[in-house]
Amino acid sequence: xxxxxxxxxxxxxxxxxxxxxxxxxxxxxxxxxxxxxxxxxxxxxxxxxxxxxxxxxxxxxxxxxxxxxxxxxxxxxxxxxxxxxxxxxxxxxxxxxxxxxxxxxxxxxxxxxxxxxxxxxxxxxxxxxxxxxxxxxxxxxxxxxxxxxxxxxxxxxxxxxxxxxxxxxxxxxxxxxxxxxxxxxxxxxxxxxxxxxxxxxxxxxxxxxxxxxxxxxxxxxxxxxxxxxxxxxxxxxxxxxxxxxxxxxxxxxxxxxxxxxxxxxxxxxxxxxxxxxxxxxxxxxxxxxxxxxxxxxxxxxxxxxxxxxxxxxxxxxxxxxxxxxxxxxxxxxxxxxxxxxxxxxxxxxxxxxxxxxxxxxxxxxxxxxxxxxxxxxxxxxxxxxxxxxxxxxxxxxxxxxxxxxxxxxxxxxxxxxxxxxxxxxxxxxxxxxxxxxxxxxxxxxxxxxxxxxxxxxxxxxxxxxxxxxxxxxxxxxxxxxxxxxxxxxxxxxxxxxxxxxxxxxxxxxxxxxxxxxxxxxxxxxxxxxxxxxxxxxxxxxxxxxxxxxxxxxxxxxxxxxxxxxxxxxxxxxxxxxxxxxxxxxxxxxxxxxxxxxxxxxxxxxxxxxxxxxxxxxxxxxxxxxxxxxxxxxxxxxxxxxxxxxxxxxxxxxxxxxxxxxxxxxxxxxxxxxxxxxxxxxxxxxxxxxxxxxxxxxxxxxxxxxxxxxxxxxxxxxxxxxxxxxxxxxxxxxxxxxxxxxxxxxxxxxxxxxxxxxxxxxxxxxxxxxxxxxxxxxxxxxxxxxxxxxxxxxxxxxxxxxxxxxxxxxxxxxxxxxxxxxxxxxxxxxxxxxxxxxxxxxxxxxxxxxxxxxxxxxxxxxxxxxxxxxxxxxxxxxxxxxx
RNA sequence: GCCCGGAUGGUGAAAUCGGCAGACACAGCGGACUUAAAAUCCGCAGACCUUAACCGGUCGUGGGGGUUCAAGUCCCCCUCCGGGCACCA
Numbered sequence: 014x015x016x017x018x019x020x021x022x023x024x025x026x027x028x029x030x031x032x033x034x035x036x037x038x039x040x041x042x043x044x045x046x047x048x049x050x051x052x053x054x055x056x057x058x059x060x061x062x063x064x065x066x067x068x069x070x071x072x073x074x075x076x077x078x079x080x081x082x083x084x085x086x087x088x089x090x091x092x093x094x095x096x097x098x099x100x101x102x103x104x105x106x107x108x109x110x111x112x113x114x115x116x117x118x119x120x121x122x123x124x125x126x127x128x129x130x131x132x133x134x135x136x137x138x139x140x141x142x143x144x145x146x147x148x149x150x151x152x153x154x155x156x157x158x159x160x161x162x163x164x165x166x167x168x169x170x171x172x173x174x175x176x177x178x179x180x181x182x183x184x185x186x187x188x189x190x191x192x193x194x195x196x197x198x199x200x201x202x203x204x205x206x207x208x209x210x211x212x213x214x215x216x217x218x219x220x221x222x223x224x225x226x227x228x229x230x231x232x233x234x235x236x237x238x239x240x241x242x243x244x245x246x247x248x249x250x251x252x253x254x255x256x257x258x259x260x261x262x263x264x265x266x267x268x269x270x271x272x273x274x275x276x277x278x279x280x281x282x283x284x285x286x287x288x289x290x291x292x293x294x295x296x297x298x299x300x301x302x303x304x305x306x307x308x309x310x311x312x313x314x315x316x317x318x319x320x321x322x323x324x325x326x327x328x329x330x331x332x333x334x335x336x337x338x339x340x341x342x343x344x345x346x347x348x349x350x351x352x353x354x355x356x357x358x359x360x361x362x363x364x365x366x367x368x369x370x371x372x373x374x375x376x377x378x379x380x381x382x383x384x385x386x387x388x389x390x391x392x393x394x395x396x397x398x399x400x401x402x403x404x405x406x407x408x409x410x411x412x413x414x415x416x417x418x419x420x421x422x423x424x425x426x427x428x429x430x431x432x433x434x435x436x437x438x439x440x441x442x443x444x445x446x447x448x449x450x451x452x453x454x455x456x457x458x459x460x461x462x463x464x465x466x467x468x469x470x471x472x473x474x475x476x477x478x479x480x481x482x483x484x485x486x487x488x489x490x491x492x493x494x495x496x497x498x499x500x501x502x503x504x505x506x507x508x509x510x511x512x513x514x515x516x517x518x519x520x521x522x523x524x525x526x527x528x529x530x531x532x533x534x535x536x537x538x539x540x541x542x543x544x545x546x547x548x549x550x551x552x553x554x555x556x557x558x559x560x561x562x563x564x565x566x567x568x569x570x571x572x573x574x575x576x577x578x579x580x581x582x583x584x585x586x587x588x589x590x591x592x593x594x595x596x597x598x599x600x601x602x603x604x605x606x607x608x609x610x611x612x613x614x615x616x617x618x619x620x621x622x623x624x625x626x627x628x629x630x631x632x633x634x635x636x637x638x639x640x641x642x643x644x645x646x647x648x649x650x651x652x653x654x655x656x657x658x659x660x661x662x663x664x665x666x667x668x669x670x671x672x673x674x675x676x677x678x679x680x681x682x683x684x685x686x687x688x689x690x691x692x693x694x695x696x697x698x699x700x701x702x703x704x705x706x707x708x709x710x711x712x713x714x715x716x717x718x719x720x721x722x723x724x725x726x727x728x729x730x731x732x733x734x735x736x737x738x739x740x741x742x743x744x745x746x747x748x749x750x751x752x753x754x755x756x757x758x759x760x761x762x763x764x765x766x767x768x769x770x771x772x773x774x775x776x777x778x779x780x781x782x783x784x785x786x787x788x789x790x791x792x793x794x795x796x797x798x799x800x801x802x803x804x805x806x807x808x809x810x811x812x813x814x815x816x817x818x819x820x821x822x823x824x825x826x827x828x829x830x831x832x833x834x835x836x837x838x839x840x841x842x843x844x845x846x847x848x849x850x851x852x853x854x855x856x857x858x859x860x861x862x863x864x865x866x867x868x869x870x871x872x873x874x875x876x877x878x879x880x881x882x883x884x885x886x887x888x889x890x891x892x893x894x895x
Numbered sequence: 896g897c898c899c900g901g902a903u904g905g906u907g908a909a910a911u912c913g914g915c916a917g918a919c920a921c922a923g924c925g926g927a928c929u930u931a932a933a934a935u936c937c938g939c940a941g942a943c944c945u946u947a948a949c950c951g952g953u954c955g956u957g958g959g960g961g962u963u964c965a966a967g968u969c970c971c972c973c974u975c976c977g978g979g980c981a982c983c984a
Binding site for chain 2: 251256260262303401474610679687692695747838885
């Protein structure tokens with residue numbers, strides 16, 4: 014399918030066909046650059062005003078892209094949606110903030126540096142330039158005066174500022190732990206960046222676990238607030254809220270201490286030892302986490318994760334056991350890599366040791382199980398086979414006793430394991446017998462706490478956010494390690510303990526990323542290889558110090574960028590509170606669902622931290638969130654590897670930006686996946702051509718008709734205006750409701766079909782110029798959010814005043830839109846028989862009479878009894894006959 | 896296994912509150928214009944049966960049941976596709 018030939022009218026005069034010569038061709042290749050040049054020359058065009066504007070504000074935001082250098086169709090779709098909304102809101106009289114920026118730190122710049130020997134900064138800025146050109150070419154209404162580029166010091170210095178603030182509040186801390194390591198990225202990843210055991214950027218790459226000391230942000234401190242806040246986010250898709258709920262994974266339960274049996278080992282075991290976690294290395298007490306402490310009388314063994322400290326301690330004294338535990342560990346590791354942790358068969362080893370149930374004083378065998386996760390709860394459980402499916406499976410396999418402690422409902426004999434807890438009642442639990450499970454959970458936990466060997470607790474799946482990255486192209490973490498050793502346990506050696514870590518004062522910020530750096534394949538904190546960067550002085554004692562060489566996760570950048578838009582040039586603060594408080598929360602955030610638990614949970618956390626720092630008032634960043642569907646080609650997501658990528662530039666060259674954008678909105682509702690079909694873009698281009706041809710033909714009529722003369726309306730006038738106002742109403746409604754722009758555009762097409770059908774009537778003088786003028790003027794306004802170049806050109810041609818997208822959105826006149834006749838389908842026994850036409854507003858009796866008088870209906874009813882007549886006003890009539 | 900989506904003509908889809916299923920397009924077919932083609936304009940178009948043709952009829956929104964005067968839409972069961980979570984104690 015080729016585009017319409019981009020020839021001018023002059024050329025077509027060579028043709029002999031008069032009709033072709035009369036009709037001006039729609040030529041986006043001429044129109045779009047012309048308007049783009051005018052708009053680019055007017056930096057004020059899309060500038061959001063301050064709060065003094067006196068109009069209601071509207072913050073419309075699309076997720077900022079990574080500057081890869083190329084827009085893809087997903088971007089086009091995302092921005093076409095956002096731009097339509099922003100333009101609509103402008104026309105509705107809102108003070109609109111519609112900014113754009115660049116998520117400009119990250120690994121691809123380093124990879125490109127290796128490949129092309131181009132410094133990351135240069136490569137990135139060049140890409141930004143190229144993509145900005147593409148965006149301008151698309152005609153997007155961004156306020157470029159607020160552009161944010163996260164890799165520039167005027168932005169990332171505030172990342173550092175926030176980091177120091179968080180450090181001071183105890184929200185940023187260093188700890189050694191098992192972390193996810195991507196061998197491809199050569200760096201650590203946060204939990205959220207590991208998808209099914211693989212790197213979020215490398216689908217094929219299995220993430221390894223390494224023990225490293227890393228910086229963490231205490232997102233878990235806000236776990237409950239992040240969870241509870243989801244309830245109030247009614248403008249967010251339920252899907253995203255559910256994903257975040259799952260991710261936070263709040264679970265109420267209890268910790269209980271089981272003393273390791275002193276008669277076998279550890280004579281000092283003391284059941285009242287303070288509660289401890291698996292990571293601790295003393296081993297005379299095992300703390301288990303359970304959500305079913307009510308079943309504690311049914312516990313028949315203790316199960317430890319293979320990595321549990323107590324298991325390790327036992328292994329240290331027993332080489333055979335050590336080998337077996339090592340094997341279990343290896344199994345877990347393999348299963349994790351195969352992404353089938355749930356699939357491995359449960360088994361374990363008996364350590365030969367015992368732990369004492371503090372409620373019964375019973376000795377329970379201690380096992381190490383391959384199904385126990387070290388990183389959830391305490392890494393140790395009490396096994397209650399009667400009331401837990403996994404424990405049951407395990408107990409069956411090893412012949413461990415199964416002891417029932419929950420009664421079934423009366424009359425029921427459910428099989429074990431019996432896991433229900435609703436109105437079930439305890440048995441075989443001594444003084445707790447007869448209590449409901451829920452009651453028992455509370456009372457038993459309270460009792461354990463009173464006795465000092467347990468407590469009620471809450472655990473989360475959510476872990477603190479690991480933000481250290483062993484990479485160059487990111488925000489330097491603004492911390493130093495004092496070599497003088499003040500606060501350090503061993504003077505003269507680098508401080509690695511919390512006491513020796515020093516945050517840089519605000520005056521020392523930003524810590525600039527050095528430009529002259531050798532990027533190597535190995536990664537691994539290249540900053541450590543630059544002495545000028547590494548060596549510094551301690552801001553506390555003035556002695557020699559070493560800088561932190563890790564950089565921050567790039568998700569830090571995107572966690573608060575949208576606040577910076579409100580005050581992008583501020584060099585005294587990340588932003589002025591007053592400005593952020595005017596614009597926030599974001600009224601509409603639009604982006605892909607792939608960020609549901611990455612960016613979207615981090616930025617909610619960051620907002621809460623900023624609120625607690627007193628910078629802002631809002632609890633949540635965005636009032637409403639919209640997640641658009643993917644762009645598909647030949648049934649698969651567009652990707653280089655599948656070779657099904659359609660280039661936006663190519664589309665724009667062939668069909669124009671307007672047609673490309675409009676197709677992205679027309680081909681499917683925005684929340685669904687969209688199959689890209691080039692024929693469809695050609696169709697939209699044809700549609701615009703139809704409008705163009707019609708409009709240019711009646712330009713003079715439209716101009717003349719602008720003079721208001723009071724004349725009676727002809728019948729065709731009425732008809733056209735009715736359709737026009739119905740269309741206004743339809744589109745206005747689509748914008749405020751479901752955003753089904755596909756139907757909005759269909760409505761405009763339908764309107765054009767009717768207008769073109771009336772062409773003969775117009776030529777015959779049966780349509781008044783005023784009506785033609787109103788129709789044309791309004792039609793152009795309706796097209797503005799979807800095809801801004803086209804609308805601007807048409808607006809100019811028909812003599813519209815001012816800038817088309819600052820012209821008020823048309824208001825539907827209900828009176829004009831009302832049909833004077835209605836068509837009422839008549840059914841007999843639910844089957845359509847005929848459609849009768851009658852005056853709008855006819856009462857039920859009139860509709861019924863009309864229906865019964867219809868010949869076809871009569872024929873159907875002949876000789877039968879009309880049992881019932883259902884008249885639905887304005888909808889239909891159904892006769893029930895026998 | 897659990898939790899969300901989704902399944903409608905040859906294709907993308909529409910039907911927003913239970914009321915004419917298939918709007919609007921794409922592809923296709925027929926016609927007009929043209930020496931011809933492109934472009935453009937007009938028209939046809941769910942499937943099947945019946946008919947020379949008109950007329951007419953039956954079926955039809957993944958499958959099966961139900962509620963209702965009336966179901967793509969509500970209820971129950973099932974299949975398939977996409978996404979999320981998953982030995983989370």
